[in-house]
Amino acid sequence: MKEQVFLYDTTLRDGTQGEGVSLSVDDKLKIVKKLDELGVHYIEGGWPGSNPKDMEFFEQVQKIRLLNSKITAFGSTRRIGIKAEEDENLQKLIESGVKAVAIFGKTWDFQVKEALKTSLDENLQMIVDSVSFLKNNGLDVTFDAEHFFDGYKQNKEYALKAIVSAEMAGADCIALCDTNGGTLPHEIAEIVEEVCSHVTIQVGIHCHNDGEVAVANSLAAVQSGARQVQGTMNGYGERCGNANLISVIANLQMKMNYQCIDEVNLAKLTSISKYVHEIANQAAPSNQPFVGRSAFAHKGGMHVSAVLKHPQTYEHVKPELIGNKRRVLISELSGQSNLMFKAKEWNCTIDKKDPNSKQLLETIKEKEHEGYQYEAAEASFELLVKKSFSTWKDYFSLDYYKIFIEKSGQDLFTTEAVIKLCVQNEMVLTAAEGNGPVNALDHALRKGLEQFYPIIKKMYLSDYKVRVLDETEATASKVRVLIESSDGEEKWSTIGVSGNIIKASWLALVDSVQYYLMKHENEIEVVYPKKEDHCLGVSNH
Structure with missing residues (x-):
């Protein structure tokens, strides 16, 4: 029996903080339907107290019948010096109509003193009051421990005291946030393991990609006991982005024996990744792991020869399992195996002993030297092959x-x-x-x-x-x-x-x-x- 890891998607909130990413209410609703179809457990829709667009989203999303996902709203702990029930942002979370919320609070003493300009004790009371208030209103509460890893390394005692305070106030999950994105996997593993020994509720992980290890950090956290992973589709997010949930899901489920989504839904990863790119009006990186156009593209002749004999020689997973497909590129690095693979795609038979095959390969290399690049123009390449191996008559x-x-x-x-x-x-x-x-x-x-x-x-x-x-x-x-x-x-x-x-x-x-x-x-x-x-x-x- 695989152990369950819960997915918390924040594409619609944290993802839209990425440069060049903007989603209308209609865009958000479309993405919600796709994430629900995939089987994501929590979908964070936005911050109701921050702008009218997010409030409209929460009104409209209630009209959608979701089968798998729970919509969550995002906010912060109460403001300094007031009661939780008097805090407008906390009231907006309740008014949003959701059944689950995530609120962030300071766990780094440096942030408390320099950003909040308040005392360490007042910050702890803000966490307790806010979590208690939301729990008393019947909500599922995740406490996002902002800057937790930096805070832990600077003042371990206070960082732990902050999350224990949230637990005692009734939080359902403590999400440890690598807010600045500078922590490394071995540090994540050690700290998450320590945290899991101090709290009894679910521990989550929220990583940013500033060190380009957000996915690795998320996997390390799960290995050390975290059972909720926060991230975004395609890794959208502020600065260098968030942990890419597409890669997190594929790695956890296909390589680490955890359960994230239904097995049959793995094949939807590629199409959903492309769908979100399209809705967000973002160019899909061809080299995006697992789902990118180049993720299973083979160019070198020796590689292609080996893949044709057995795909596992140069592929870490079967592309079909995640809805992708194998591609063979044609360039000056090509060998006869490349030609045979492409010809097979077009129902053409090429004999290795055929002199035309060798001549075509030489022609390709000469044209690449001239500046042609057939990997970006497969239609031109198919014409070249057809003209070399069949009776061709120009249409004009x-x-x-x-x-x-x-x-x-x-x-x-x-x-x-x-x-x-x-x-x-x-x-x-x-x-x-x-x-x-x-x-x-x-x-x-x-x-x-x-x-x-x-x-x-x-x-x-x-x-x-x-x-x-x-x-x-x-x-x-x-x-x-x-x-x-x-x-x-x-x-x-x-x-x-x-x-x-x-x-x-x-x-x-x-x-x-x-x-x-x-x-x-x-x-x-x-x-x-x-x-x-x-x-x-x-x-x-």
């Missing part, structure tokens, strides 16, 4: 293009592209205007192709990135253009490299369209337009 080919840029009036530029294509053995001449040369090329290309392949109307360019490869060459430098395209259902990336930014963009554009047509070969209905429809025309598209 370029005869020429011309671009005209005209300045008329003050700060008014007009850009027009003229393209001549060969499509289905017919020559097509089209022209279109755009916001710039690449946009005009895109419009003209589509205009010419849509006459033959109406399905092209579904796809669109969703992202465009340019990187200068050698800044020392200034305007003569090669550039790498990455284009992301979509049809509303799937996305794919293509690449072009050249000393001419227009050419690099054209190469990426062509790959994007060719790839889409290849993927939808069975849906293509070629339409042969009337001859008069091939005439040159200008369109604003």
Whole structure:
């Protein structure tokens, strides 16, 4: 029987204190539903006494039927010199309608003297009064022992006296906070073990990541007796963030034999991590442990060869168990194993003895040397493989293009592209205007192709990135253009490299369209337009 560790998520409160993270009430409610689905035990919604948004959240969240989670509100001990029942912040906690609260209080004598500017005895009384008041109002109370580890190292006796005071007042859990994030795992382990010998109630851990050991500290605390772990999804939080609950859950449950969530819910970790990133409008780090896009990505040829024989050779857990997947990257470090793996993904068979395989590998290495980066443009790479190992017929080919840029009036530029294509053995001449040369090329290309392949109307360019490869060459430098395209259902990336930014963009554009047509070969209905429809025309598209 696995021992239970309770999860306390503070993404909606502590997580929003991270730079660039802001959540609306609707955002918070959406995340609550996902956390409840995952099986998180406590979800801290915010500080009701601090702002109207949090009060609105607590009103709205009561309308949601939660199956697994208990909503908690956050606050502090009473103010100096007043009774707990007279403290507005404590009253707001009760008015929030929650059944569980967490209040923080000082446990470091330095903070009491310098930040609160009060006596050590008064601080202890503030803890007792506040916890007692909330317990008398029927609430589940967690006491967040702020700056506990720093306080313990400076004045062990007082730090312990503070948490024992909270216990005696009726607290259900004492959460030890590494508020400044500077404590190391071996210190956490020793101190938590000592605390567990002084209190009889549940001990929790709340770690910040300033020393980049928040997850390690949380695991060490559990090993030493803590049974509640506080943290945030994806490690959001003030300064360097909080303990990342995604990694905490995976490590505790998959490697340390503790129970955090239902076993079947482990497979939701990747999707929920991405969901929270999306709602918070944060770019998901590709190298995020367990759930990142690169967490199970293999690049070196020898690594890939070994993984194909047995994944455990270079993977610490099975990616499928946490909802992730294995990826093999293509670069100058690739070997034939990389090619075979990718070909298998695309239902292509590659024979190691086939000279085309070796030639393709050399081609890839040459192109990487030129500046191509296929790990970021798998659509272009798939086209390269298909062209090397199958009978390939281009859906169209370029005869020429011309671009005209005209300045008329003050700060008014007009850009027009003229393209001549060969499509289905017919020559097509089209022209279109755009916001710039690449946009005009895109419009003209589509205009010419849509006459033959109406399905092209579904796809669109969703992202465009340019990187200068050698800044020392200034305007003569090669550039790498990455284009992301979509049809509303799937996305794919293509690449072009050249000393001419227009050419690099054209190469990426062509790959994007060719790839889409290849993927939808069975849906293509070629339409042969009337001859008069091939005439040159200008369109604003």
